[in-house]
Amino acid sequence: MKKKGVKGTNWVLTVILLICCLTVFFPLYMTVIIAFKQPSEMTNNVAGALAFPSSWSFSNFAEAMEVTDFWHSLGNSLLITVIAIAGAIILHSIGGYAIGRNMTKKKGYRWIYYYIVSGMFVPFAILMMPLVKQTAQLGIANRAGVILLYIVFYMPINIMLYTGYLKNIPLAMEEAAEIDGATTWVAFKKVIFPMMKPMHATVAVLTALGTWNDVMTPLVIMSGTGQTTLPLAQLNFQTQFGTNYNLAFASYLLALIPILIFYVVCQKQIIGGIANGAVKG
Amino acid sequence: MKTKKAMSHKDKTFLAMIIPVVVLFFAFNTLPLIKGAIYSFTNYRGYGSYDWVGFRNYIDLFTDIRVGNSYLFTFKYAIAGTILVNVLSLMLAIGLCSKIRCKSFLRGVYFVPNILGGLIVGYIFSFIFTYILPAAGEALNIGFLQNSILADERYAWIGVLIVGVWQAAAMNTIIYISGIQTVPADIYEAGMIDGANAWQTFRKLTLPMLMPFVSINLVLSTKNLLMVFDQIMSLTKGGPAQSTESISYLIYKNGMDGGQFGFQSANAVLFFVVIVTISIIQMKLTSRKEEQL
Numbered sequence: 001m002k003k004k005g006v007k008g009t010n011w012v013l014t015v016i017l018l019i020c021c022l023t024v025f026f027p028l029y030m031t032v033i034i035a036f037k038q039p040s041e042m043t044n045n046v047a048g049a050l051a052f053p054s055s056w057s058f059s060n061f062a063e064a065m066e067v068t069d070f071w072h073s074l075g076n077s078l079l080i081t082v083i084a085i086a087g088a089i090i091l092h093s094i095g096g097y098a099i100g101r102n103m104t105k106k107k108g109y110r111w112i113y114y115y116i117v118s119g120m121f122v123p124f125a126i127l128m129m130p131l132v133k134q135t136a137q138l139g140i141a142n143r144a145g146v147i148l149l150y151i152v153f154y155m156p157i158n159i160m161l162y163t164g165y166l167k168n169i170p171l172a173m174e175e176a177a178e179i180d181g182a183t184t185w186v187a188f189k190k191v192i193f194p195m196m197k198p199m200h201a202t203v204a205v206l207t208a209l210g211t212w213n214d215v216m217t218p219l220v221i222m223s224g225t226g227q228t229t230l231p232l233a234q235l236n237f238q239t240q241f242g243t244n245y246n247l248a249f250a251s252y253l254l255a256l257i258p259i260l261i262f263y264v265v266c267q268k269q270i271i272g273g274i275a276n277g278a279v280k281g
Numbered sequence: 282m283k284t285k286k287a288m289s290h291k292d293k294t295f296l297a298m299i300i301p302v303v304v305l306f307f308a309f310n311t312l313p314l315i316k317g318a319i320y321s322f323t324n325y326r327g328y329g330s331y332d333w334v335g336f337r338n339y340i341d342l343f344t345d346i347r348v349g350n351s352y353l354f355t356f357k358y359a360i361a362g363t364i365l366v367n368v369l370s371l372m373l374a375i376g377l378c379s380k381i382r383c384k385s386f387l388r389g390v391y392f393v394p395n396i397l398g399g400l401i402v403g404y405i406f407s408f409i410f411t412y413i414l415p416a417a418g419e420a421l422n423i424g425f426l427q428n429s430i431l432a433d434e435r436y437a438w439i440g441v442l443i444v445g446v447w448q449a450a451a452m453n454t455i456i457y458i459s460g461i462q463t464v465p466a467d468i469y470e471a472g473m474i475d476g477a478n479a480w481q482t483f484r485k486l487t488l489p490m491l492m493p494f495v496s497i498n499l500v501l502s503t504k505n506l507l508m509v510f511d512q513i514m515s516l517t518k519g520g521p522a523q524s525t526e527s528i529s530y531l532i533y534k535n536g537m538d539g540g541q542f543g544f545q546s547a548n549a550v551l552f553f554v555v556i557v558t559i560s561i562i563q564m565k566l567t568s569r570k571e572e573q574l
Contacts, residue, residue, distance in 0.1 A: 024394060025390075126552065128537075216533070271389070
C-alpha cells in the first residue's frame with residue numbers, strides 16, 4: 001500500500017474508498033427518498049422504498065413539523081447546546097487553568113485533577129435515578145437542569161484537555177502581564193484565555209456533538225415539563241407516526257438537517273478539533 | 282514580605298477559580314453516585330417508604346436471569362464491537378492517509394455517522410433491517426435475510442452491533458488518522474530501504490508508533506459500547522424476548538418505571554465497578570505494550 005503510494009496516486013484504493021462511502025450515503029439517501037414520498041408509493045419491494053418519488057412534495061415535512069412541534073424542539077436543542085458549550089468553555093477553562101498552574105507544586109490541586117478526571121468512568125446509568133430525585137428537589141427538573149448536568153458531565157474530559165493544553169503555554173506569559181500590574185484574573189482573561197483558543201474549539205465540538213444528540217438526560221430529567229429536544233421529539237412521537245414511515249422519515253430528516261448543515265459549514269474545525277483533542281489528550 | 286503577600290493573593294484567586302468547579306462536580310456527580318450506592322442497600326421502589334436490606338440486592342443480582350442476560354448481551358456486543366470498530370477504523374485511517382484522491386472529501390464523509398444522533402440513526406436502520414434487507418433477501422433468494430434480523434432472537438444483537446459499529450468507527454478513524462500523522466515520514470523511508478513489505482511496515486513500524494492511540498481508542502470504544510442505550514431504544518427496545526437488553530437500558534427501564542429503584546441501583550454500582558475495572562486493565566495492558574517498544 002505504502003510502496004505504491006510513494007510513486008503516485010493509489011487509484012485502486014481511491015476507488016475502493018469511494019465505493020465504501022455508500023455505507024454512509026445509502027441510509028441518508030433512503031431517508032431523503034422516503035421523506036418525500038407518499039405512503040401509497042411504498043410498495044413491498046426494494047424499489048418501492050428506494051426509487052425516486054413520483055413528485056417531490058414537501059407536504060410530509062409540513063405535517064411532521066406540526067406533529068412534532070419542530071420549531072419548539074429545535075429551539076430547545078439550540079438553547080441547551082449553546083448555553084452548555086458557553087458554560088463549559090468558561091468554567092472548564094478556568095478550572096483547567098487553576099489546576100494546570102498548581103498541580104505540579106501543590107498536592108491538593110493534583111488530587112482535584114485526578115478526582116475530576118476519574119469522573120469520566122462514571123456511567124450515566126448510576127447517576128440517573130438519584131439525579132432525577134435531586135433535580136426535582138432543587139426545582140431544576142427542566143432545561144436549566146439539563147444544561148447544568150451537561151456542564152458537569154463534560155467536566156472530566158474538558159478539564160483534562162485544558163490542563164494538558166496549558167503545558168504548552170509558558171508561565172512567562174502571565175508573569176509578564178502580572179509585572180505590568182494585572183491581577184491573576186485579568187492575566188487569565190486577557191492573556192491565557194485567548195491563547196487557549198484551539199482548545200476552546202475542541203471543547204466546543206466535543207460538548208456540542210454530545211449534548212445535541214443526547215437522548216437519555218433530557219428523557220429522564222425533563223419528562224415532566226412537556227418540553228422536548230429534537231431527538232427526544234422523535235422518541236415521543238413514535239406512536240403518532242404509526243406506520244406512516246414517510247411522515248416519520250420527514251421528521252427524522254428535519255432533525256438531522258441542522259447538525260448536517262453545521263457539519264458541512266464547520267467540517268474543518270470539527271475534524272481538526274477532535275484530532276487536536278486526541279493528540280493533546 | 283511584599284512578594285509573600287502577593288503570592289497569597291494569587292493563591293486566593295486560584296482557590297476562587299477551583300472551588301465552584303469542585304462544588305458543582307461534587308453536587309452533580311459524586312453526590313448522586315453516593316446516593317445511588319446508598320439506595321443499592323434498600324428495597325426502594327422509587328416512591329413510598331423503604332427498608333434497609335443489606336447486601337440482599339447484590340446477592341440477588343447474581344441469581345437474576347434478566348440481569349445476567351443483560352450482562353451477557355452487553356459484553357458480547359462490546360467485545361465484538363470493540364474489535365470490529367478498531368480493525369475497521371485502523372484500516373480506514375491507513376487508507377485515508379495514503380496517496381489517494383479526494384482525500385478531504387473522503388475523510389469528511391466517513392466522519393458523518395458520528396455527528397448523527399444514535400436514536401435517529403437507529404430508527405433509519407430499523408427500517409433497513411425490517412423492510413429493505415428482507416425485500417432484498419426475497420429478490421435475491423437469500424434465505425436467512427427474508428425475515429427481519431431484528432425480529433429474530435438469535436440475530437437481533439447483530440443488527441444493533443452493525444449500527445453501533447457504523448457510528449463508533451467514525452470517531453476512532455479520526456483519532457487513528459491524527460495518530461498516523463504524528464509518525465515521522467523518514468521512518469517509512471528507512472523501512473523501505475530495509476526492504477520491508479506493506480504488512481511488515483504496518484506491523485513493525487506503524488502499529489508500535491500508534492500504540493498510544495490504540496490505547497485511547499480501545500478504552501473509548503469499549504466504554505461507549507458498554508453504555509449502549511440510544512440504539513437499543515430505537516432498534517429493539519431490548520427485544521425480542523429481552524435478547525438485546527443492555528445494562529443501561531435495563532437500569533433505565535426497571536429502575537425508573539419498574540419499581541426496582543433499589544435493586545437497579547445495585548446493578549448500576551456493579552456496572553460502574555465493571556467499567557472502571559475494564560478500563561484500568563485495558564490501560565495497563567496497552568501501556569505495557571508501549572514500553573516494550
